[in-house]
Amino acid sequence: MPSYLVTGAARGLGYALVKVLASDPTNTVLALARNKKAAEDSLATDRISNVYVIAADITDETALKAAAKEADAILGGKGLDVLINNAAYVSEKTALTSIPDQESDLQKIIEDTQRSIEVNVFGSLKVTIAFLDLVRQGQLKKVVAISSGMGDIDMINEIKLSNAVPYAISKGALNVMVAKLSASYSDQGILFMSLCPGRVDTTKGFMPEFTEIDLARIKSIETKFEKYAGGNYVASPPEASARSVLAAISRQSLAGGFGGSFYSHNGTKRWT
Numbered sequence: 001m002p003s004y005l006v007t008g009a010a011r012g013l014g015y016a017l018v019k020v021l022a023s024d025p026t027n028t029v030l031a032l033a034r035n036k037k038a039a040e041d042s043l044a045t046d047r048i049s050n051v052y053v054i055a056a057d058i059t060d061e062t063a064l065k066a067a068a069k070e071a072d073a074i075l076g077g078k079g080l081d082v083l084i085n086n087a088a089y090v091s092e093k094t095a096l097t098s099i100p101d102q103e104s105d106l107q108k109i110i111e112d113t114q115r116s117i118e119v120n121v122f123g124s125l126k127v128t129i130a131f132l133d134l135v136r137q138g139q140l141k142k143v144v145a146i147s148s149g150m151g152d153i154d155m156i157n158e159i160k161l162s163n164a165v166p167y168a169i170s171k172g173a174l175n176v177m178v179a180k181l182s183a184s185y186s187d188q189g190i191l192f193m194s195l196c197p198g199r200v201d202t203t204k205g206f207m208p209e210f211t212e213i214d215l216a217r218i219k220s221i222e223t224k225f226e227k228y229a230g231g232n233y234v235a236s237p238p239e240a241s242a243r244s245v246l247a248a249i250s251r252q253s254l255a256g257g258f259g260g261s262f263y264s265h266n267g268t269k270r271w272t
C-alpha cells in the first residue's frame with residue numbers, strides 16, 4: 001500500500017498525478033496545494049474521495065512543518081514512500097524573451113530568475129527537508145523532482161534555445177540540487193532523482209492574447225523544437241504524461257544507478 005505526496009496538486013500535471021494515483025485504491029494519496037479549496041473542488045467534480053488534501057505554500061517553512069505533521073497523522077506512523085516535488089513557478093513574464101531583449105532592463109530578468117529559484121529550487125528543498133523524516137520511515141524512499149529539459153545545457157546548445165532564461169536557470173539549478181541531495185542521503189537508502197515529463201498540455205484551452213512580436217517569437221521557438229524533435233513537438237494530455245512519469249518513478253531505483261539522475265519520463269536524455 002504505497003503512499004505518495006504530490007506538491008502543486010491543485011491543477012496541471014500535479015492534479016493529473018493525484019488523479020492517476022487515486023485511481024488505484026491501494027495507494028494512499030496526499031495532495032499538497034496552496035489553494036486547498038481549488039484542489040478539493042476539482043476532486044469533488046471528478047468524484048474522487050480517496051485523496052487527502054493538505055494546504056501549504058512550498059516557500060513557507062512553517063506551513064510545510066505543519067503539513068508534514070498533518071501527513072504523519074494521516075500516514076499513521078508508516079512514513080511516506082514517494083515524495084513528488086511537482087509545484088513550480090512557470091514564468092510567463094520571460095517565457096518568450098531572451099537576454100538580448102532585456103539588455104536595457106536586466107532587472108526584469110534578474111527578478112524573474114530570483115522568483116523562479118525561490119520557488120523551484122528553494123521551495124523544493126524546503127519541502128524535501130520538511131518531509132525527509134517521513135521519507136526515511138517509508139518503504140520505497142523516493143524523492144522525485146519534476147524538472148524540465150529546458151534546464152538541460154545539451155538541448156540549449158543543440159538548438160540555440162535562448163528564451164525562458166529564468167525558468168531554465170531554475171530547472172538547471174534544481175537538477176544540481178537533486179544530485180547534491182543524492183550525494184548526501186543516498187547512503188540512507190533514499191533515491192533522489194529529477195524527471196522531465198515532456199511537453200504537457202496544462203493550459204486547459206486558455207490562450208493569452210499575443211502581440212505580433214510574441215507570435216514571431218513563438219514561431220521561432222516552435223521551429224527550434226520541431227528541429228529537435230524531428231517533427232511536430234506535441235503536448236501530451238496531463239493524465240497520459242502523469243502515467244508515464246509514474247511508470248518512470250516505479251522503474252527507476254537507487255540500486256539501478258538512478259541516484260541524482262536527470263532523465264526524461266521515457267528514460268532517455270531527449271526531452272520530447
Ligand SMILES: NC(=O)c1ccc[n+]([C@@H]2O[C@H](COP(=O)([O-])OP(=O)(O)OC[C@H]3O[C@@H](n4cnc5c(N)ncnc54)[C@H](OP(=O)(O)O)[C@@H]3O)[C@@H](O)[C@H]2O)c1
Pocket residue numbers: 007008009010011012013014033034035056057058059085086087088089090119123146147148149196197198199200201202
Ligand atoms: N507543462 C509542461 O509542458 C512542462 C514541461 C516540462 C516540465 N514541466 C514541469 O512540470 C511541473 C508541473 O507543470 P504544470 O504545467 O502543471 O505547471 P502549472 O500548470 O503552472 O502548475 C503549477 C503548480 O504549482 C503550484 N505552485 C506554484 N507556486 C507554488 C508555491 N509557491 N507553493 C505551492 N504551490 C505552488 C501551482 O499552484 P496554484 O494552482 O496555487 O497556482 C500549480 O498547482 C512543473 O515543475 C513544471 O516545471 C511542465
